[in-house]
Amino acid sequence: MTDHAADILVVGAGPAGMAAAVRAAELGRSVILLDENPTPGGQIWRGPTDEARPWIDRANAAGVRTLSSSALVQPLSRGAYLASTPAGPARIAANATILATGGRELFLPFPGWDLPGVFGVGALQALAKSGYDLAGKNILVAGSGPLLLAVSAWLRETGSNVLAIAEQADPAQIRRFALSLIRWPSKVRQALSLKFALLGVPYWTGSWPVRAEGDTRLRSVVLADGLREMRVECDILACGFGLVPETHLASALGCEVRTGAVVVDDFGRTSVGDVFAAGELTGIGGHEKSLVEGQIAGLAAAEREDLARDLLPTLARAKAFAGVLAEVFRLRRELRSLPTHDTIVCRCEDVSWSRIKGNASWREAKIQTRCGMGPCQGRICGPAVSFLTGWEVADARPPISPASVSTLLSSTDDMEAS
């Protein structure tokens, strides 16, 4: 089994992870950058885009070792992990670990949400960038957040027919948001260019999907705005209600997680010694926050807090914007009434809402119905159920991602001596 050792292990090669790896490596630290995807860049960059390239080049120049298509499977002892890589199981040891596992889309269940043809918003873009041909397809985009606009613009540019965008936030909130952008001139430019790219695409604020219809695949979607309903025929529904931090690994390592985000100090330290967290993982804030936080964590992990301190004002500004976004795109309470009796909430185990909601806690729901115990281990249904019920949805058991028995057998006793 291969042994990898470094000063710093960075998990996740999105903006936060790349920034952390680059800053630490440029200070002379040995850095391993680990990511599940075949190419670095995370979800937002998805490979060497114009924004990503400078960071990728700097990482290469600074000697960052990248392990792609690789994932942590199990912590062995402090700073040592069992990982699966394309070359087989590997042991990775590092003095400091930076978690930059990013965010994932929040999927809220409604009747028909599990039909083939219903994708996440970022998901559809990711699939399209992986060759999913959407030219000429009729796409309805729904859910919440600035991602809806960014992805819709991109879909249009690449030849799809975006029928409309249904944003659940109220028109008044969106208007207030547009006015508040004055504080961030670069955002104004972004917003204007999006507006231009989306000319002719209806942006229906204060509306949300109540039903996806079709037999073996999606045919139409019914939208509601609290007063009326409207059916939209479409080939594809791209639907996501914002992002939530991907905390599974952090939980498995024992890091404190509060309101679904990993708790960190100013320099990215989690509640577990020598484990840092940066980016969407500490709170959804967009890639500017991720880039700054990643750099701060990388510098702090490389024991250069003095350099990290210089970036704190930039981080504060990025967080302020993130705070505004969270306010504007807060999820409305009507979304809690979307699932009906029969709506499947846990897709891995096909557990319906009626079976889940009758419980007193997530733990009770899990042991009674096995929701959250399937292959995704509650990553999809957990945040949805948390939103629907207010329950604390925590706990992560090893392995961190599904691993073969032979992978789990590959570590040895001496690897666990702390």
Added chain:
Amino acid sequence: MPDDRVPILVDGQPFDAPREASAAVAAMLALGPALRTSVSGRPRGPLCGMGVCHECRLTIDGVLHQRSCLVPVKPGMNLQTDRPQPAASAEAEPTASEEPPP
């Protein structure tokens, strides 16, 4: 074979996948968005596009339960859904196979 296509098998049928495709995308281009059946028999397809939801599960080169959205296509790759397979290829079973990708 054009340079930007990769020859693979999808449920026993030859298919030319785009070079940059993941196995999930290739399967959807060949078969449509319904790639699998849920535990209670509902049609399903990829949802999250990033390896979290496990709805893109396919048997890849004989290894079951692979998250196909994380696997780039390679020439000769054999993708199988959970539909009844054509008579020529046996029902996918766990066999002594190479280490599955993470």
Added chain:
Amino acid sequence: MASGGIPQDAIVIGAGIVGASAAFALAQLGVRVVVIEASTPAGGATAAGMGHLCVIDDSPAQLALTSYSLSLWQRLSAVLPAEAEYHRAGTIWIAADDAELDAARQKLATLASAGVQAEMLDEAQLRQAEPNLRPGLPGGLLMPDDAIVYAPPVVRWMLHQVREKGGQVLTGAKVVRIDPKVVLLADHRALPADLIVVATGVWAPELFPGLPVRPRKGHLAITDRYPGFCRHQLVELAYIKNAHGHSEESVSFNIQPRTTGQLLIGSSRQYNATDAAVEPRMLRKVLARATQLMPGIANLNVLRAWTGFRAATLDSLPIIGPHPARPDLYFATGHEGLGLTTSLATAALLAAHLTGEPTPLDPAAFAADRPTLLEPEPHA
């Protein structure tokens, strides 16, 4: 011990499968029952275990207890909800060598004399019954009436029956002290009852310091779905030695196919564990033993691993019976890995104690003041 007489009111502390079964039996007798659960019903060992209902013959008392209880499960299965997934999967006890095969034959004789159905499988029959077992195993013992049940919905169903009969279930309520005929809760409520049943599993010594029950940690893992890989619960014969013995650490082959096609892989026992974290070393030992007997397991994906704590006693039998000095107190604890299997017989013993009706069991074997709880039996 003279029969206790059916009380008007009873409190059952602990809503695991043992407590729920006791409460269910009391409610059937017309007793007004209050069940007090500190956390989530079925949330302790009940949720962590494999759900295996099996006859075990490590002692005559255990054989009687488990076989009687299994017959009660067979009867109850007719009314259990679908979520309980009760099904007769059968157990195959695997002999790894000829010595174990001989032990299997002796087991067959013991079981036959107790009226428990079993049959020997030779090498070929074993391979046919379970093609994924490694070749070269000399044979095994099939017990076709052993079953599998998913316990948490059974607990829920039992508690529902208790409520239907006018009983109450308090969850998130922790008991801090038991005075004569009064239970004191952490929120200062004092609940009176004529009878108090202690079914708190590993937490029993919290209320009764010195009660000879020790936590015994176990590791389990569950795989993704591989329908048809395995058909029966498979246990190696050495399991009984390990469960009955008291080494600090032991691992035995114990595999269960779920109706979903997932494989539950166990099992391990540790007295030396300090917390509930999954220990990579122990998990590895469990998985290694599993692949030794079923090599194909190496290629299966593990979705999750977890631990649980069994309530273990020195003589491997549960404590079922009244407190020797306090007739208002009844213990139902110390079931080690057989809490699910013997929960119904435990409840039947409780009922018999109250009504004076006989059962096929001799309660003396499970008495709270038996000497073997404190001192091991001399070796034969």
